[in-house]
Amino acid sequence: MASPSRPRSATLSRPRNDRVIAGVCSGIARRFGLSPNVVRLIFVLSLLLPGPQFLIYIGGWILLPNE
Structure with missing residues (x-):
């Protein structure tokens, strides 16, 4: 559940x-x-496990819009 001070965002x-x-x-x-x-x-x-976590973070940085 979302806390009252931080409402859950739909996007x-x-x-x-x-x-x-x-x-x-x-x-x-x-x-x-x-x-x-x-x-x-x-x-x-998760960075301790093998996988593309860092690349996914960079992709999120590029693709997710600012609020």
């Missing part, structure tokens, strides 16, 4: 505030009603 976009690098993890967290820090932790832990 996926990168917020102008609450960014660490590009706001991709924060945008995903807002879209699904999660804490941005949890999504960031999951992303960092």
